[in-house]
Amino acid sequence: MSPLSASNVAIELDAANFARLARSRLLNIPPDLHDAQGPGDDDLNPGANRYAATPRHAAVLVPVVARDPLTVILTERTAHLSAHAGQIAFPGGKVETFDETPFAAAAREAREEVALGSEFLDLLGYLPAYRTGTGYIVTPAVALVRPGFTLEAEPTEVARVFEVPLAFLMNEANHRIESRLWSSGERRFYAMPYGEHYIWGATAGIIRSLYRRLVSA
Incomplete structure (x- = not known):
C-alpha cells in the first residue's frame, strides 16, 4: 500500500521521492x-466575507528540509511586533516591486529573518494563493532545503526558529478545528499544536x- 493512501496519511518519503511528488502536484x-476559490482564513466561517477588496501581496517560504525524516522550518514571531506578535509563521513578508517572483520575495525574507541562504533552496512549486483576514493575499512557495545551513533568528522579528516533522503536519489526525470569540463573533480555524x-x-x-x-488529492 502506498504511504500516501487514505489509511496512512503521514508522508514517509525520502527527499528525492518527496520532490518528485511535490513537483507533480x-x-x-x-x-x-x-x-x-482559493483557500483562506474564512474557509471554516462561511458567509463571514471579511477579506479586503484590495489585499496586499505577500509571499512565504514553505521550507521542507531534506533530513531523515523530512522536517519543515517554522518561526515564532517576537512578542513586540504590531501584527501577529508571538504567532508561529513561515519565513516571509511583503512582495516588493523589485522581487522578480513570489519565490524571490520569500527567499529574500528567509535570508533576512533566519539567515537561510537561497543557495540551499530548490523550488518545487507553489500552492494556491491564501487570503487572510488581516488584508493579505499570500503566495506560498514550497522549496526543498539542502542541509548544511546555519539558521540565525533576526531578533527584531523572530523570537526563535525550529523544525517540525513533515509527517506530523501531513497527518490529518493532527489537524484540529478550534474556535475563539472575537469582537465580530465566534470564529473557527485550523490548529496543529506541536509540543510547546x-x-x-x-x-x-x-x-x-x-x-x-x-x-488528499
Whole structure:
C-alpha cells in the first residue's frame, strides 16, 4: 500500500521521492491572485466575507528540509511586533516591486529573518494563493532545503526558529478545528499544536492547503 493512501496519511518519503511528488502536484507557476476559490482564513466561517477588496501581496517560504525524516522550518514571531506578535509563521513578508517572483520575495525574507541562504533552496512549486483576514493575499512557495545551513533568528522579528516533522503536519489526525470569540463573533480555524508550539491561523491554513495537494488529492 502506498504511504500516501487514505489509511496512512503521514508522508514517509525520502527527499528525492518527496520532490518528485511535490513537483507533480504543486503549481509550477505562481498562482492567480484573483482566484476567488482559493483557500483562506474564512474557509471554516462561511458567509463571514471579511477579506479586503484590495489585499496586499505577500509571499512565504514553505521550507521542507531534506533530513531523515523530512522536517519543515517554522518561526515564532517576537512578542513586540504590531501584527501577529508571538504567532508561529513561515519565513516571509511583503512582495516588493523589485522581487522578480513570489519565490524571490520569500527567499529574500528567509535570508533576512533566519539567515537561510537561497543557495540551499530548490523550488518545487507553489500552492494556491491564501487570503487572510488581516488584508493579505499570500503566495506560498514550497522549496526543498539542502542541509548544511546555519539558521540565525533576526531578533527584531523572530523570537526563535525550529523544525517540525513533515509527517506530523501531513497527518490529518493532527489537524484540529478550534474556535475563539472575537469582537465580530465566534470564529473557527485550523490548529496543529506541536509540543510547546501552537500552530494556527494562516500558517495552519497553508499547511492544510499543502496537505490537500500532496495527500488528499
